[in-house]
Amino acid sequence: MYSLFDGLARIKFPIDYPYSPPAFRFLTKMWHPNIYENGDVCISILHPPVDDPQSGELPSERWNPTQNVRTILLSVISLLNEPNTFSPANVDASVMYRKWRDSKGKDREYAEIIRKQVLATKADAERDGVKVPTTLAEYCVRTRAPPADEGSNLFYDDYYDDEDLEDEDEDDDGDCCYDDEDDSGTEES
Template sequence: MSAAIALRRLMTEYKEITKNPPEGIWAGPPDEDNMFEWECYINGSPGTPLEGGVFPATLKFPKDYPLSPPSMKFTCEMFHPNSMFPSGLSTDKAVYQDGTVCISILHSPGDDPNMYESSSERWSPVQSVEKILLSVMSMLAEPNDESGANIDACKMWRDDRTGYNRKVRNLAREVVGLPALQDSEEELGGNTKLR
């Protein structure tokens, strides 16, 4: 598949995601002269400790897109059971220390050599940028402690949910330039309530 076909597909997806953006997500190329690199912003889901945060990432598309999946990398710090981010903090099915997102939908088509995921969960040309970003948003909102990439975050999520929520809420606030919450602020229902 030629780069021209990939470019055409990316232009179509960009037009669609601009015309009908999914709630809580923005994505597109910062420079329309290079459609193969996009910036993304994912809002923290309401009712989660990430609520109020806006988490930047990049998508890099191969020249044979959509036959091969793009790669995704967060460009901010995160603390999540299923991810590892730039400062060593952690998304499901993982984000590594350099921020690279490792989620089934971004894995190359075919059978998983580790037999962890079915081929139907992996990349196929019918997937899209929108589906990728919605999958990552869902992963961030619903940690999977059975598939942890950040052991410290998994342990804290299981054993000290209030502390975990406080830490994640503070990170979400820092990402948008707000000060951290003070210990005296209330924790209700697992989510931080601001006074």
Template sequence: MSSTPSNSNTLLLRRQLTELTKHPVEGFSAGLVDENNLYEWEILVIGPPDTLYEGGFFKARLTFPPEFPLLPPKMRFITQMWHPNIYPDGVVCVSILHAPGDDQYGYEDAGERWMPVHTVESILISVISLLSSDTPNLDSPANVDAAKEVRTDPEGYKKKVRRLVRRSAEEAFD
């Protein structure tokens, strides 16, 4: 990367990581992919109880830009996911991860988008609530096929998600 991250960014990230290690958020664990790089985190999301994702173990990456906390990190599931608000390549599409300012498409209020006061914890909580929601946001889907299946074949959608959940649990213990 051309721009060198400032010390305050790395301090902030280190503090958030320490905080999450000391006081884990239920349903998550976080660590660094490589001890020498605070900008790449490994996240394990445990499927929330009483949801389609219950029993699943989903691996994800959080990648922070050098401008953090002015700009949000990107979150991408490495485990295969099937959800209207997660792109086929695993990138998570939630308001809190969208750059600050107004939404050019008018779907989101500026207040729902990224703000420097947000933390890794608030991101993870918002991803858990995304997976916990019985009704995914179908207004501007990241995965059009998953959104279509939710509308036209909800049972088929649930079956596909449950299959991925089972596979994720098997892979977690390989």
């Protein structure tokens, strides 16, 4: 499966953020079961924190003020890689995705649409001077805990040091983010 969706997106924050969720919309055309034709992403954590028994969502799955841009992006990335076909925003994409998944990649219609969209967005990125990651190693950023003496001065829980990462990459066996193998169904990403 083509797990690296490249595209432009916009996050729009309401005046009462963080008490209300932001809106997340892809500006790039996306063929995905959980993305509406206009680019809006259908994901539980971006739904207002109201009690809606008809939605099938637990209140704990909806927006709460502890969410932040990082948790939103992680949720969107997860959704892109593992569509929720039980609650599709794009029924046609959902049917096509399930057909592809159930055929174990033999039905190529869904994968071909995604491949064409990824290639188109890569061309857009190159025109804009943006390098699009093409491997898992390029796509991932390593994190580690800060040294004990600096921890109290940091606002975020991640400590990034590009120089140290470059040195570590030379000693690595290439696995930067995951120890498990790609289970997406194809060799391409």
